[in-house]
Amino acid sequence: MRPRFSRAVITIAIIVVVLAVGVSFGLYHLLKRTPRLAVQEDPFCVVKTPEGVLTLDPEQAQISATIAAVAARRRLPERAVVIAYATALQESKLLNLTYGDRDSLGVFQQRPSQGWGSKKQLMDPVYxxxxxxxxxxxxxxxxxxxLADAAQAVQRSAGGYAYAPHEGDAKILAAAFTGRVPQAVHCWYPAKQTPAPKPRTDAARKQLAKALGSTAITTKRRGWLMAAWSVAHAEKYALTKVGYNGATWLNDIEADGWQRGGAAGARRVELA
Structure with a gap:
């Protein structure tokens, strides 16, 4: 025998279903409108180029920027930067490690005992x-x-074949951090202090000069290299704004990359 329900029970059931749908719909749109800051607490960097998209943590971005700056100082081609990135991705995941196999350490896992330098020197990514x-x-x-042959000739690793799989990611990083692709690096970090610390622009420029040498902008590509370096180091030096060639990066989690507009022209990078 089938159970029978009164009209009142059916009406109540319909009301409950309608309310549930309405509440779910409302929560969905509320969450869509809630700033990503509510769920995003960790700093991050995103690299976007025609070659692809990568997400990095700030240390990885800073080391990537440093490698590109040193290559520019030495007037090396982009291929050299790609080889360096692939090597660092395999050896340390682009992190400045204090440990490794035997006495290996640093970004490239170089060994003091093999004549690469002292521990202190090798922990300096520029060196x-x-x-x-x-x-x-x-x-x-x-x-x-x-690429794997070139990297292995330098590293003399036990598994030189392992560098090759990183070539694709290395090309994305090189396109962005060498400045060949403008506006390719976007980072964000949370403001943890109130009031916010003052930007250390002089310290940032000094550190950039250590890696790059002259900070004179002779080409737009060099300017974008410097702009990418500055964005990657934004958290370290409390930078909230970087402007170059009519575009501006802001430390804004809601911003989707660089924004059009800004006072900085093609001959200087503005830091604030």
């Missing part, structure tokens, strides 16, 4: 990158031979 490039340029035809 470590310079040492890597100094050896890379000695490799015959490094621009033309397979």
């Amino acid at each position: 470590a990158t310079n040492k890597f490039f100094a050896e890379l340029v000695k490799v015959k035809n490094y621009r033309k031979i397979p």
Whole structure:
């Protein structure tokens, strides 16, 4: 025998269903309108180029920017930067590690016992990158031979084949941090202090000069390299604004990359 329900029970059931749908719909739209800041607490960087998109943490972005700046100072081609990135991705995931196999350490896992430098020196990404490039340029035809072969000639790793799978990501990073692709680096970090600390613009420029040498902008590509470096180091130096060539980066989680407009022209990078 089938159970029978009164009209009152059916009406109540319909009302409950309608209310549930209405509440769910309302919550959906409320969450859509809630700033991402409510759920995003960790700083991050996004690299967007025609080659693809990568998400980095600030340390990875800072090291990527440093490698590109050192390469520019040494007037090396983008291929050298790609090889360096692929090597660092395999060796340390682009992190400045204080440990490694035996006495290996740093971004490229270089060993003091093998003559790369002291522990203190190798923990400086600028020094470590310079040492890597100094050896890379000695490799015959490094621009033309397979990436893994070039990296292995420098690193002399037990598994030189492992560098090759990182070539795609390395090309994305190189396109962005060398400045070849403008407005490719966007970072965000939470403001944890009230009032917010003052931007350390002088310290940022000094550190950039350490890696890049002259900070004179001779080409737009060099300008975008400097702008990308500044955005990558924004959290470290409390920067909230970077402007270059009519575009502006702001430390705003709601911003989707760089915004049009800004006082900075093609001859200087504005920091604030």
